[in-house]
Amino acid sequence: MNSSDIACRIEVLTAAGRGAIGTLRFVGPVDLIDAAECFRAANGRSIADQMTNRIFFGHWGRGEATEEVVLCRTSADELEIHCHGGSAAITRILNDVRAAGATVARESTSPEDQSHGLSDKFAQVVTGALTARTALLALGQFNGAFNVWLDRIEEIDSDFQLRSEVEAVISRGDVGIHLTAPWQVVLYGQPNVGKSSLINALLGYGRAIVSSTAGTTRDVVSAETALDGWPIRLSDTAGLRDSSDDIEQAGIGRALEQIETSDCRILVIDGSRPLTPAERELCEQSRPNIVVRNKSDLSTVAVLPANFEGVVVSATTGRGIDELAELIVDELVPDPPTPELPIPVTHRQIELLREAADLAAHGQQTAALEVLQQMRTGQDEWPTRE
Numbered sequence: 009m010n011s012s013d014i015a016c017r018i019e020v021l022t023a024a025g026r027g028a029i030g031t032l033r034f035v036g037p038v039d040l041i042d043a044a045e046c047f048r049a050a051n052g053r054s055i056a057d058q059m060t061n062r063i064f065f066g067h068w069g070r071g072e073a074t075e076e077v078v079l080c081r082t083s084a085d086e087l088e089i090h091c092h093g094g095s096a097a098i099t100r101i102l103n104d105v106r107a108a109g110a111t112v113a114r115e116s117t118s119p120e121d122q123s124h125g126l127s128d129k130f131a132q133v134v135t136g137a138l139t140a141r142t143a144l145l146a147l148g149q150f151n152g153a154f155n156v157w158l159d160r161i162e163e164i165d166s167d168f169q170l171r172s173e174v175e176a177v178i179s180r181g182d183v184g185i186h187l188t189a190p191w192q193v194v195l196y197g198q199p200n201v202g203k204s205s206l207i208n209a210l211l212g213y214g215r216a217i218v219s220s221t222a223g224t225t226r227d228v229v230s231a232e233t234a235l236d237g238w239p240i241r242l243s244d245t246a247g248l249r250d251s252s253d254d255i256e257q258a259g260i261g262r263a264l265e266q267i268e269t270s271d272c273r274i275l276v277i278d279g280s281r282p283l284t285p286a287e288r289e290l291c292e293q294s295r296p297n298i299v300v301r302n303k304s305d306l307s308t309v310a311v312l313p314a315n316f317e318g319v320v321v322s323a324t325t326g327r328g329i330d331e332l333a334e335l336i337v338d339e340l341v342p343d344p345p346t347p348e349l350p351i352p353v354t355h356r357q358i359e360l361l362r363e364a365a366d367l368a369a370h371g372q373q374t375a376a377l378e379v380l381q382q383m384r385t386g387q388d389e390w391p392t393r394e
């Protein structure tokens with residue numbers, strides 16, 4: 009019998025979005041998968057020779073690029089496949105089984121299908137949102153906040169008012185872009201001031217190595233967390249100093265790149281001793297968003313240049329860490345939006361909004377509205393997480 013004559017299908021059982029494990033169910037003759045040679049059981053038997061209702065372990069894929077999976081024949085012609093929860097593993101298994109002749113069931117819970125055809129890729133933003141808070145904002149857009157706004161602005165008859173409405177939406181673009189990608193926050197400063205201790209205190213666990221030896225951190229060490237429900241990637245960096253050590257120099261080069269590309273720059277100084285000339289220069293030249301005066305449990309003698317406030321903390325005792333977290337949030341999201349407000353979620357949407365604001369500023373209201381109508385859901389490109 010030709011495989012295309014066999015009624016068999018595969019479906020994804022786990023919900024869309026990020027998860028630890030992905031589960032798929034195959035219904036049909038399992039020798040179809042054996043014949044396609046996409047799975048090798050650790051016990052050397054074919055799937056058809058495995059006992060029902062017993063799990064068995066093996067590798068999916070051929071050659072080098074295999075992946076560990078756990079399978080279970082839940083009945084003679086039903087097979088569950090448990091794999092890594094990322095979409096890559098699920099998609100690969102779906103594609104292999106489809107290539108072997110199975111159909112992919114419509115009830116698939118891929119993000120595209122989960123929108124039930126109601127809307128478009130807003131569903132992808134909802135499932136790609138990194139925290140409950142950002143998921144709620146994305147859900148607001150999925151539920152039509154943007155389209156409601158597009159309907160409403162068509163009624164506006166003043167180009168001045170149109171422009172200010174559009175600019176208010178643009179101002180939420182930074183939050184929109186970060187629904188699915190964390191803000192970058194960097195800690196930097198001289199060696200031994202307590203940067204690694206601080207990142208650990210903010211994270212609540214020991215991510216970075218701490219030691220009394222200056223020059224301990226050599227590379228950028230990053231970790232993701234959430235502060236007040238906002239997704240944040242904190243990066244610890246090598247202490248900045250003149251060094252003849254090649255590895256340390258390379259680490260300092262990476263630190264400087266990270267400082268340059270971050271959304272929030274936190275300069276850490278050792279507040280228990282007078283400010284060094286290098287720290288003074290960093291205050292004045294590196295444009296820090298926040299200056300942290302660490303080691304306040306020892307003393308607070310450091311005096312910052314005029315116009316710099318500095319938050320007083322101790323990574324060791326925890327003093328000031330909550331206040332520091334609040335300052336970071338205030339820097340990144342000074343005006344947190346609510347889910348019913350329209351929020352652009354892609355760079356393309358922000359570009360279109362800017363174009364419309366510009367047209368409105370030149371009195372071209374009809375043209376501005378035409379540009380805005382291109383933003384109706386379903387006509388845009390969407391962000392994906394690397």
Ligand SMILES: Nc1nc2c(ncn2[C@@H]2O[C@H](COP(=O)(O)OP(=O)(O)OP(=O)(O)O)[C@@H](O)[C@H]2O)c(=O)[nH]1
Pocket residue numbers: 198199200201202203204205206217218219220221222223224225226245246247248302303304305306321322323324325
């Ligand atoms: N008393 C006190 N000691 C601290 C505090 N924060 C850090 N230290 C100590 O300072 C030393 C250096 O801490 P690290 O966190 O490794 O400093 P760093 O800035 O990451 O250093 P490099 O990686 O070398 O650039 C360690 O001995 C820490 O225990 C603090 O708030 N109070």
Ligand SMILES: [Mg+2]
Pocket residue numbers: 203204205216217218224225244245247
């Ligand atoms: Mg360090």
